[in-house]
Every structure is written in structure tokens, then in C-alpha cells.
Amino acid sequence: MISASIIVDNRRQTKKGFPLKIRIFDQINSHRYLPLNIYQIEKSKAVIRNSFVIQREFELLKELEYCNKNFLNLEQSIEIIKNGIPELNDIDSKIMLLEMELNRLKIQQSQSTFKDFFLQFLKDRESEGKSIFQHKVRINKFYKFLEYLNIDKDSFLINSIDYEILYNYKVYCYNNGVSDFSFKSYLQGLKEVYNEAQKRKSLNIKTDNPFKDIVINLKLRREVNRDIGADNLIHYFNLEILGPYKHKEYVHVMTRELIKFQFLIGGHDFIEVANLKWKDINNNRISFYRFKNKSKGGGVKIDNILHPIALEIINNYGTKDSDRVFSFLPGPEDNIKGYNSYIKMINQRMITVRKQNNLSFDIRTKYIRYTFRTIGGNLMINQMMLEKIMGHSNNSISMGYQGATPYEIQDAEHLKVIDAVFG
Incomplete structure (x- = not known):
């Protein structure tokens, strides 16, 4: 769909004033501008609507209606807005009208299926080294909707x-x-595929934007304090009874030990615990790349000390006969769906623990990372050191001149955060 409006270009002042232009755009290409060769003295975002502007706006409305009715693309629409709606007795105009009608018929006859294009879309992303998991999740939701409507x-x-x-x-x-919020994500995924299809001229996809009138009333999220604090973390780690059933106590204890491990290795996400491999451990150190950066070439390499408590957890729960240290956890590399389900189950267990012990705070696997960061900040740990321990990239100019940090300095700062909870 072609849109246009008269605007004042207040970025550039000439001797005559600020130029008025027609801004023309569709849902695919960058904005284009046509000069009107008139100016206004005032530097204002709003156009001063004199008789000329009002008349030109009226003509522009008719031109836009003509362009969209005839399925014109951006370049064709610019010609119409620049030169006016053609007269039917003009041969070139008749040829243009026939071309428009042909374009409209091509769109009507287009047999490009969504599924075929989506598969190509995924292949293109994979060839560029981009992630496709979220796209598959979003479009699978749309497929379920089509199935609900009995649409093949x-x-x-x-x-x-x-x-x-x-x-x-x-x-x-x-x-x-x-x-x-979830629907917004589903719709955005669908829109991304649709917009990409529009760019492929050979598919003859219509040029309008069917998404623009779908309103999503996003409610304000309740502020969630993801930093639970050192005192609350200590309290959780020292609870004597975790769940309501004795025969399930082992599961709750194991969950707590793995969350401890999260904190001890530098406040890393639980997915790093699930993906940790024996080859990542050497000389009481742990070395790996964050899983979330896998599609970005790995990101910053983490190389942290393993605290004696972390080593004890590995000794108690590590599976020596597997590549992964905790192979009883679903592996995110080959079973991301199973891993996500497991995370939901863990977080549900911690809700049970909170209710059983009347805790005044929530705890989730993700909160460990926020809490580690806050404790480090409260201890005045150097910002660059914290980012190194936690695997955040630092692209500042000063960091570019920063040499390698000796393990002794990094480990000493890391242990300060650990001692705030386990000391």
C-alpha cells in the first residue's frame, strides 16, 4: 500500500525558508521525497496549511486512491504523484493502465504458497548463519490456527x-x-515472512500492509524485581525443608544445587549448566562460550575459576559417562523444546518452595544472573571485570586498549561475589 503526505524539511534552511516536500513510501522500501518548490519561513514540524497546500493535499488523496486501486508499486506511484493521473486518450497512459491491470491480474493469479516460501525463508536464514528456532515456533502457531479453520x-x-x-x-x-506480548511476537514473526515475500518480485505478492490495522493493547507489565538480593539467596540456599513431600525432597535439593552452581560459575544462565561439557573443565577452571551467542560466532569466551563448592556439585551430580557434565538435563543443542519444558518445571518447583516456606520473594533460574550482577556492583567490583566474568562483551574504546587480565585479579574479584553468599 502506498502512503504519502506533505511535510516540511526543517533540517535544511534556504534563503527562501524551509522547503515543503511530498514524502512517499510503501511497506517495503525507504521513504522517497518529491520537492514542491515552495517554502515556509517558520521552522516547524507542522506544515502551515495555506491555500496551495490544501489544494495539493486534495489532489494527493486522489492520486493515492488511484495508485492503490491499481496496485502500483513505489516507482509507478512516484510518477503518478509527480505528473498527475494520466488522461485516457494518451497512448502512453493507456499502456501504463494496461500494465497496471496486468500487474493486478498477476497478483490475483499468484499461486505462491506460504509454506513453500517459509521453507525457503528458513533456508536463506540458515545459509546466512542466522537462528531459525524462534521463526519456526511463531509460524507453527499460525499453522495451528489454519488447522483450526480447516484450511490446508x-x-x-x-x-x-x-x-x-x-x-x-x-x-x-x-x-x-x-x-x-506473546501475540505481538507471533504477529511480528508472520509479518517478517510476509514482508520478505513482498520483496521477491517473482512471487507477485500484493503491495498492501494487512498488518497495520491489527491493534494490540499492550498492558503495562508489572515491574518484577529480578534481583532477589544476597540475603534472600542465602536464605534459600539454607532452607532445611524445600517441598511438601519427603519422597520428592531429593529433586528439590538437586534443583537447588544446580542453581547454586549457576551462581558459583559467574551468575550464568541455566542453559549454560545444561550445555556444559567435560571438555570445558580443566585445572579447576571452566571455559565456554555463552549458548545465546552461538549464532553470533560465540561472543566473549568465559574462563572462570571453579570454587570448591562448584567442584563438589560436579562430583555429586556429574555424569562421567556422557559428554555433558549434567546429561540428565535436556540438552539445548539437540532438544531445545525439552530444555524449555524442563526450565518451566524447575521454576514451578521453586514456586512450590516459596509457598511451602512462606518466602517473601520469588526465585527463578533467570534471577540468579541479575542477583550476581547486583551483588558485584554493591561490592564495587570493576565494571569491566564483572562483564568478563559474566560473559558480556564490552565494546568501549577504553576496553580496546585494555590488555589481558591476569587470572589472579579476575579470580579474586569473582571470589568476593561468591563470599558475599557462601563466605
Whole structure:
């Protein structure tokens, strides 16, 4: 869909004033501008609407209606807005009209299926070394919706995506307990694929934007304090009874030990614990790249000391006959769905612990990282040192001149954070 408006270019002042221009754009390409050769004296974001501007706005509305009615692309629309709507007795204009009609018929006859293009979309991303997991999750939700409507996903056309089907998709998601934030993510994934298909001229995809009128009323999120504090963490680590059932106490104890391990190795995400391999451990040190940076070439390499308590946890729960240290956890590299389900189960266990012990704070696997960072900050640990321990990249200019930090300095700072909880 082509859109346009008259704007004042207040970035550039000439002797005549600030130039007025027509800004023209679609949903794919960058904005384009046509000069109107008129100016206004005032430097204002708003256009001063004199008789000329009002008349030009009226003509622009008719030109936009013509462009969108005839499915014109951006370049064709610029010609119409620049030169006006063609007269039918002009041969070149008739040729243009026939080309427009041909383009409209091509769009109507396009047999490009969504599924075929999505598979190509995934292949293209993989060839560029980009992640495809989130895209597959988002589009699988859309496939379930098509199945609910008894629409064959194999034959569903890209050009069948319109406001009506997107609105029904929204209703379907909300009726199935999907939050506003999750639906926004699902819709964004679908929109990304649709926009990419529009860029492929050979597919003859319509040029409008069916997503623009889908309103998502995002509610303000309740502020969640993810830093639970050193005192609360100590309290949790020292609870005598964790769950309501004695026969399940071992599971709760094991979960707590793995969360301890998270904290001890530098406040890393639980996914690093699940993905940790024996080859990553050498001379009482742990060395690995964060899992989330796998698609970005690895990111910063973590090389941290292993505290005696961490070594004890490895000795008690490590599976020596496997490549991974804790192979009883679902491996994120080959079973990300199983891993995500396991994380939900762990967080549910900790809700049980909170209720059983009337704790005044929540605890989740993700909160360990925030808490480690806050404790380090409160201890006045050097910012660059904390980032090194936690695996954050630091792209500042000063960091570029920073030489390698000796282990003794890094380990001493790391142990300060550990001692705040275990000392």
C-alpha cells in the first residue's frame, strides 16, 4: 500500500525558508521525497496549511486512491504523484493502465504458497548463519490456527493473508490464553515472512500492509524485581525443608544445587549448566562460550575459576559417562523444546518452595544472573571485570586498549561475589 503526505524539511534552511516536500513510501522500501518548490519561513514540524497546500493535499488523496486501486508499486506511484493521473486518450497512459491491470491480474493469479516460501525463508536464514528456532515456533502457531479453520496449510497462499484472517488469528490466540506480548511476537514473526515475500518480485505478492490495522493493547507489565538480593539467596540456599513431600525432597535439593552452581560459575544462565561439557573443565577452571551467542560466532569466551563448592556439585551430580557434565538435563543443542519444558518445571518447583516456606520473594533460574550482577556492583567490583566474568562483551574504546587480565585479579574479584553468599 502506498502512503504519502506533505511535510516540511526543517533540517535544511534556504534563503527562501524551509522547503515543503511530498514524502512517499510503501511497506517495503525507504521513504522517497518529491520537492514542491515552495517554502515556509517558520521552522516547524507542522506544515502551515495555506491555500496551495490544501489544494495539493486534495489532489494527493486522489492520486493515492488511484495508485492503490491499481496496485502500483513505489516507482509507478512516484510518477503518478509527480505528473498527475494520466488522461485516457494518451497512448502512453493507456499502456501504463494496461500494465497496471496486468500487474493486478498477476497478483490475483499468484499461486505462491506460504509454506513453500517459509521453507525457503528458513533456508536463506540458515545459509546466512542466522537462528531459525524462534521463526519456526511463531509460524507453527499460525499453522495451528489454519488447522483450526480447516484450511490446508500446504496450499494456503501468501496473498490470502488479509485483515480478516489476521483479526481471526488474533481472536483465536486470545481465546487460547495467549498474552498480548506473546501475540505481538507471533504477529511480528508472520509479518517478517510476509514482508520478505513482498520483496521477491517473482512471487507477485500484493503491495498492501494487512498488518497495520491489527491493534494490540499492550498492558503495562508489572515491574518484577529480578534481583532477589544476597540475603534472600542465602536464605534459600539454607532452607532445611524445600517441598511438601519427603519422597520428592531429593529433586528439590538437586534443583537447588544446580542453581547454586549457576551462581558459583559467574551468575550464568541455566542453559549454560545444561550445555556444559567435560571438555570445558580443566585445572579447576571452566571455559565456554555463552549458548545465546552461538549464532553470533560465540561472543566473549568465559574462563572462570571453579570454587570448591562448584567442584563438589560436579562430583555429586556429574555424569562421567556422557559428554555433558549434567546429561540428565535436556540438552539445548539437540532438544531445545525439552530444555524449555524442563526450565518451566524447575521454576514451578521453586514456586512450590516459596509457598511451602512462606518466602517473601520469588526465585527463578533467570534471577540468579541479575542477583550476581547486583551483588558485584554493591561490592564495587570493576565494571569491566564483572562483564568478563559474566560473559558480556564490552565494546568501549577504553576496553580496546585494555590488555589481558591476569587470572589472579579476575579470580579474586569473582571470589568476593561468591563470599558475599557462601563466605
